[in-house]
Amino acid sequence: xKRTIIILxxxxxxxxxxxxxxxxxxSAVLADYxxxxxxHRGAVVDFVHFNQGPTARNxxxxxxxxxxxxxxxxxxxxISLILGVVVLAIAPPIGTLVGLFAGYLGGRAEFxxxxxxxxxxxxxxxxxxxxxxxxxxxxxxxxMLAVTAMWWPWYARLVxxxxxxxxxEGYVLAAEVIGASTLHITLREILPNCLPAIxxxxxxxxxxxxxxxxxxxxxxxxxxxxxxxxxxxVAEGARYLPDSWWLTVFPGLAILIAVFGFNLIxxxxxxxxxxxx
Amino acid sequence: MTPLxxxxxxxxxxxxxxxxxxxxxxxxxxxAQGECxxxxxxxxxxxxTLANMILGVFGQSSGEIWxxxxxxxxxxxxxxxxxxxxxxxxxxxxxxxxxSVGASIRLGLDVFGIGARSDRWRLVEDALEEVxxxxxxxxxxxxxxxxxxxxxxxxxxALACQSRLVILDEPTSALDVLVQARVLRLLEDLRxxxxxxxxxxxxxxxxxxxxxxRVAVFRAGRLVECAETPAxxxxxxxxxxxxxxxxxxxxxxxxxxxxxSLSGGVPE
Numbered sequence: 001x002k003r004t005i006i007i008l009x010x011x012x013x014x015x016x017x018x019x020x021x022x023x024x025x026x027s028a029v030l031a032d033y034x035x036x037x038x039x040h041r042g043a044v045v046d047f048v049h050f051n052q053g054p055t056a057r058n059x060x061x062x063x064x065x066x067x068x069x070x071x072x073x074x075x076x077x078x079i080s081l082i083l084g085v086v087v088l089a090i091a092p093p094i095g096t097l098v099g100l101f102a103g104y105l106g107g108r109a110e111f112x113x114x115x116x117x118x119x120x121x122x123x124x125x126x127x128x129x130x131x132x133x134x135x136x137x138x139x140x141x142x143x144m145l146a147v148t149a150m151w152w153p154w155y156a157r158l159v160x161x162x163x164x165x166x167x168x169e170g171y172v173l174a175a176e177v178i179g180a181s182t183l184h185i186t187l188r189e190i191l192p193n194c195l196p197a198i199x200x201x202x203x204x205x206x207x208x209x210x211x212x213x214x215x216x217x218x219x220x221x222x223x224x225x226x227x228x229x230x231x232x233x234v235a236e237g238a239r240y241l242p243d244s245w246w247l248t249v250f251p252g253l254a255i256l257i258a259v260f261g262f263n264l265i266x267x268x269x270x271x272x273x274x275x276x277x
Numbered sequence: 278m279t280p281l282x283x284x285x286x287x288x289x290x291x292x293x294x295x296x297x298x299x300x301x302x303x304x305x306x307x308x309a310q311g312e313c314x315x316x317x318x319x320x321x322x323x324x325x326t327l328a329n330m331i332l333g334v335f336g337q338s339s340g341e342i343w344x345x346x347x348x349x350x351x352x353x354x355x356x357x358x359x360x361x362x363x364x365x366x367x368x369x370x371x372x373x374x375x376x377s378v379g380a381s382i383r384l385g386l387d388v389f390g391i392g393a394r395s396d397r398w399r400l401v402e403d404a405l406e407e408v409x410x411x412x413x414x415x416x417x418x419x420x421x422x423x424x425x426x427x428x429x430x431x432x433x434x435a436l437a438c439q440s441r442l443v444i445l446d447e448p449t450s451a452l453d454v455l456v457q458a459r460v461l462r463l464l465e466d467l468r469x470x471x472x473x474x475x476x477x478x479x480x481x482x483x484x485x486x487x488x489x490x491r492v493a494v495f496r497a498g499r500l501v502e503c504a505e506t507p508a509x510x511x512x513x514x515x516x517x518x519x520x521x522x523x524x525x526x527x528x529x530x531x532x533x534x535x536x537x538s539l540s541g542g543v544p545e
Contacts, residue, residue, distance in 0.1 A: 170371035171381070174431075177332050178385045178438065179358040192375035 007272050008265075017264025024258045028078040035071035043226040053246055061246035063236070069246060072228040073254045079229050080258060083144055084209045088202050091148045095155025096198060100186045102156070103163025104172075110160075117156040125150040126215060133221035143222045147212055151205070158201060162194045196273030204266030207259035214255055230255045279346045280307035281474050282331065282361075282442055287340030289326050289498075300326040302498045303340070308442065313468060313475040315485040315506070317521065318495030324478045327495075328444045331476065332363055344442070359389045362435035366447040368427035372419035378430045379405075379415025385438035404437040405430070408463060425456035432463065442474045449484060461488055482525045486510055494518045 008014045032038055036058075040046075046066030053061045060069040095117075102113035120128070132146040166172060167190065175185050214231030216222035223229035230251045237247025289301040301323040308314045316324050330337045336351035343349065349357055362385075365371040372381050379401045386397045402412030408429040419427055428448060435443050445464070449457040465488060467473055477489055485492055486506060493503040494517065502515045513519045 170365045170367055171373040173334070173365065174363065174371050174381070174434070175384060176334060177358065177363045178388050179353065179355060180384060180388055184384075189373055189376075192373070195375075 004269075004272050008268050011268055013264050014268030017261050017268060020257050020261025021265055024077050024261060025081065027074045028081045031071075031074040031078055035068075035074045037068040037071045040067040040071045041075040041226075041228050051240075051244055051247075053244075060250040061244075063233075063247060064240075064244075069233075069250055072233065073230070073251060076228040076230045076233065076251070077254065077258065079140065079223055079227060080210045080213060083140065083147070083213045084206045086144045087147045087151055087209050088205060090144075091151035092155045092198055092202055094148075095152035095157075096159045096191070096194065098152070098156040099159025099161075100163050100191060100194070103160040104167050104186050104190060105182070106164075106167075113156070114160060117153045117160075120150070120153040121157065123150075126212065129212065129216060130219065130221060133216060138221050138224055140223050140227070143213055143216055146216070147209055150212075151209070154205075155198065155201065158197060159194050162197060163190050166190045166193050200266055200270040200273055203262055203269050207262035207266075210255065210258050210262075280343075281310045281312075281345055282308040282476070283343035284331075285341045285343070287327075287330065287337045287342060289323075289330060289335075290338045300498050301330070301337075304495075304498075304500045305340075306493055306500060306503055308474050308476060310441075310474060311468065311472045312490050313477055313488055315477045315479060315489035315492045316495060317478075317480060317482060317485055317492060319480065319521075321497075322495040323498040324495055325446060326498075328363070328446050328476065328478055331442075332361055332444060333358065355389055359385070359391075359438050360441045361444065362438050362440035362442075363444045363446065364428070364431045364435055364448045367451050368424050368431055369419055371431050372427055374419055376418075377416050378419055378422065378427075381419075382415070382430065382434045382437050385434060389438060391437070391439060400437060401433075404433040407436055407467075408433045423456070424452050425460060428452060428456075428460050429463065432460075432467070436467070436471075440473070442476065445475055445477045445479075447479050447481075448477075450479065450481065457484075464488070482510075482522060494521065 008018060027034060031041075035041070044065070044067055046062070048066065049058065049062050050066035051062060051064050052058060052066075055061070058068045058070065060073065062068055063072070098113050098117060102110040102117075128150045129146040132149060133142060136142040136145070163186070172185060172189060175189050180189070210230075213222055214229070214234070217229045217231030218235040220232075220235070222231060225232060233251035234248050234255070237244060237251065240247055284307075285305050287301060287304045288299070291298045291300055304323075304327065306314070316327065318324055329335055331342060333349070333351070333353035341348055344357060344360065372378055379398065382401045382404055383397055386392060386400055391397070392400045398415065401415050405412050405414055410426060410429050410433070414422070414426070414430075419430070422430065431448075432443075448464070449460055452460060461484065464475065468475065477485070479485060489506045491504065492506050492509040494501050494509070494515065496517050502509065502513065502518050504514070509518060510522060513522060
């Protein structure tokens with residue numbers, strides 16, 4: 001762990017990633033203290049300062065009802081991170097268990113589990129999420145559910161491939177000869193060998209989950225107003241380009257910073273943990 | 278005296294007609310307590326399939342396998358699993374790279390319930406010391422050990438399980454000659470001291486000559502000859518055995534002279 005952090009901090013790009021991710025996480029966590037106008041995260045109207053460009057009072061300008069964009073972006077980071085963390089706390093364990101058992105057990109279990117995975121993989125992810133959100137009420141909880149439903153099959157496929165190769169290794173045969181249970185062999189013997197790839201994918205996926213969640217909000221199917229969300233803010237501002245450019249550019253930059261930061265960290269982890277194998 | 282392991286008309290067929298593969302056909306032999314039976318034959322002759330059936334990795338298609346006078350069920354009991362253990366060809370791959378070598382050895386103790394739970398790490402250290410490794414090696418990952426050391430750990434794992442029969446599946450073929458000699462000497466010492474029995478699968482006939490009491494020659498899944506080691510080498514009864522022995526590289530005369538001029542034994 002210590003070695004991983006040292007290597008991470010020595011590489012300029014991964015260091016940049018670490019700084020960007022740290023900035024995003026700190027902004028989200030400390031939004032109540034950093035945000036100049038914390039009350040602007042909700043349904044506040046300030047027609048005195050509405051639709052203003054960047055000024056000393058509002059460094060990123062204000063939106064169409066006069067709310068401070070900088071404050072709203074800080075709170076939007078919080079929503080994006082919560083969504084990312086929840087999705088990545090649910091989807092990888094589901095996909096990992098499916099992939100592990102399909103890869104190790106083979107036979108009928110493999111057929112059933114992997115065909116089910118293929119059904120989910122055959123539907124374009126955003127289409128699946130849009131379809132789910134069309135049926136469900138557009139809320140943060142349902143957005144998380146929709147994104148989770150489209151995310152787990154990728155982990156199932158990744159872990160399945162690793163587990164299939166690992167089950168041929170001598171240590172698995174040794175555990176079988178001893179009579180270790182299927183649960184022990186999958187969770188204690190094979191899973192630790194899948195973890196580097198899973199952790200790397202999770203870090204890379206954090207950025208993608210933020211983009212997908214923003215896309216859903218952009219389409220009006222994700223987080224609903226007045227809750228601040230980067231995708232909805234870009235969507236709202238896009239109608240007023242190029243005159244009110246700050247409405248789109250700053251939330252867009254915020255998405256870019258978050259996604260770029262997580263991707264840099266993911267790339268660095270892939271190298272350090274040797275997950276390319 | 279009842280043999281420790283006894284195979285009677287054992288066959289194994291994979292798949293079904295018309296593409297069935299007969300990996301082992303009608304094989305019968307015995308292994309006595311404390312005996313080392315070498316199983317030799319070219320690749321694809323059914324040696325490893327035979328080992329997997331004895332270990333219970335999969336069942337035989339027909340025939341019976343007896344252990345210590347009792348028939349072995351297809352689904353092995355814990356007692357049988359503990360008594361028959363395996364040392365594999367690739368020492369590094371046989372240990373989980375993400376677990377300490379101690380954890381790999383302890384798995385058997387936990388599954389078979391050997392010793393008190395609080396005492397098991399000491400048993401792991403004892404097993405390591407028995408194969409000539411320091412007890413504190415239990416904390417190391419396999420990657421921190423040499424090939425020979427990993428093979429000793431694999432042997433320690435079999436010992437810790439209190440096994441009586443060890444299937445040695447080409448245990449020295451991935452090791453260089455000096456390490457090979459040390460591992461063979463260790464196996465010989467353990468056999469003498471603990472009365473272990475070995476089924477030694479190999480295609481290295483020079484190793485067979487030095488360690489085996491008897492040799493079983495396999496070809497295309499059939500046991501073509503089984504006899505005492507000196508008899509196999511001095512008076513083979515089957516053409517295939519003669520071909521196998523004839524294929525062993527012979528040391529040239531000048532090389533023999535050079536060897537005689539060298540002093541010293543195998544370094545420890």
